[in-house]
Amino acid sequence: MASVTAESRPWLAPSASGPVSATVRLPGSKSMTARALVLAALATESSVIERPLRARDTELMASGLRALGIGLDTGDDDRWLVEPAPLRGPARVDVGLAGTIMRFLPPAAALAEGTVEFDGDPHARNRPLRPIVEALRSLGVSIDASATGGLPLTVRGAGLVEGGEAVIDASGSSQFVSGLLLSAPRFAKGLVLRHEGPPVPSAPHLRMTTHMLRAAGAVVDESVPDVWAVEPGELRGRTWVIEPDLSGAAPFFAAAMVTGGVVTLAGWPAESWQPVGRLSELLTALGGEVTQTVDGLTVRGTGSLHGITADLSEVSELTPVIAALAALADGPSELRGVAHIRGHETDRLAALATELGKAGAGVTEFPDGLRIVPGPLRPAEFETYADHRMAHAAAVIGLAVQGTSLTDVACTSKTLPEFPELWAGLVARS
Template identity: 55%
Template structure:
């Protein structure tokens, strides 16, 4: 992984001195990359993951799989002859499945996909797999995954915490079967069980029993990627059963998967066009996708911009006028920090709804956004399930990130229009968006055609 240049503890967020006009190549999707890695590792034959995201979260996932015995060979090529997706250049990882084994320790960092997707994988290993991570990872909800795995036959030692650290006592297989789970706090609970289910003796039937289910697009992403890898997945909503998923046991195929650009990470750059009245083009924006970030086209258009999908990519144009919005973000909660930042600069009140689960993300995002925007002179109040934002004239100051990448990019968005904003620990953006500070300054200079990082995104 490329070393990140040293950054100041308080990074001065650049103030836009005019309209932004740039093409920004966004690196690959973290959500797609980490799902692709898990599916390839569990396949019956080698496969490829092309143009993956190279970031802290994806590195944690690949390191963990290597520790379990999976081979991952990293290459860079000008094209990929024989690819089922056509000739695709850039970085490519060849995944070579192997018998999973312990004992070993998996460092999850603070990556939700790693701490939730890999315990089911570890049940298939021969030996004990210990899971540990950053202090914040101990506070993030995991109990539903642990109890579900126990119901399916796993042995897990967590000292009764229902959280990290813990040890999965891998037995080389898992019986599987039917399980109920409350995924109200994270759709990743469902995806975690589905991804490994083809390798369970009975497969799995997952029944969500909670009152709400956030981020459904991410579950649809999991289902589509499973099917692409040869799994049989039944989602019987047509028969009246809602929030039920059935995965049959069977071999996963080694596929050639191309990672789309991370549409949620395009958010700050599209926001820059909206705020400054400029135009930002994001190449390779897919015409069809399960990524939640695709909702930005609708949301930012309602807030005052316009967009068009062209052969060059998504072309987004702002007018410099930003309108408030009343919007349910339950399916696209990860977009909340960036939308809140834009809303703080709008000409009318905004209400962001359906995101109570954000209190359990990398940080309590609702409390953090309220505190940091208000510290700059904004007017944000928490509601039971979101935020109410009344625009006010803001001033400079320190914008704290709480080791949360989306807090850092939200602060940078505000800094475009508010002089003197300094971002504490902007380096935390490396979690999913390597080289963000350089991409940001290049965009403002009108030259952000590449991220400077292998694995810049391409449509799948």
């Protein structure tokens, strides 16, 4: 049941002739949209999702929930309506290449009556899934998985999950924890989930999960480090207002820094569930100026980029764009704490080392990161590895290195289908 991927679209990255100056409006956060869809599907009343992200990952998530019997009207781009219903099989879910789907929907499928099959793009079968499979099995769920513990996967839903206590090693992805927590209020005994292993990455995404669970009426206790306790109970239907996507904004902010320009992300809320503070720290250390006003979140380039030493474990999704900025900086950088991104859409550390090296940067690969020594960069063809974040990194390099090309820009449809047009429009204002 492997899905059909978008046709490749080679692309010459536009170079900037001067400072960019623009206000951009971006679609909603993929992370928030995915969580809102699952919580709305498991609620007792209907929900509305305002300003959701419409992209491949979220469209596939919506299709997966429809396959399980959920009523989902996505006809209006700015307002989706979710009507809960008893979850049922038999069903087939195409996860594409989305970690959110392959990790958020199997626990929900365990609540369904019937068999639910999961599969996706070829590389999706390489993405780690075993910890969540083993945790669900420990809770009594019947699952057939591949020899590696991942896709293709079959969940034999019995209409209920007893719940109780489970132990997991979530060092490979915070989504293992989030996926279990989102469905936990519907487990008969709730869930006490304990992480044992190296630190869980992407802590802000876990905080987003627990904040959104509470907003839907769940009782969640995370007062003990590496332990999450969710009480059984109903989830309420509500209106979810989705913030602009911070990770999706990163390349646009990088454009301001590379060109010495200014970019404002419009519609940024005064209070955010995304790690805006950490992004601001990183961009400031790299040489940017970050301010927030009623108009939005603004990044100004100062005309210089500095090398940094940084632990990116909380904001690993930013690694490709930060690495691109590091390759254009005035000194070496060391980016650590992101071993788990080897299991993302591609092995991002190996891919960045290869592609930035191809362009002329000196890159040393560590198990958990990269050392990047800037050098005279030259035009190169960046392989994008079907990975939207790799395409973003290449586009950032292309601003400063005329002749930079991408093997495929269509992979950006995963989270921002209009990226090539938005990017070209931004650079045209330089």
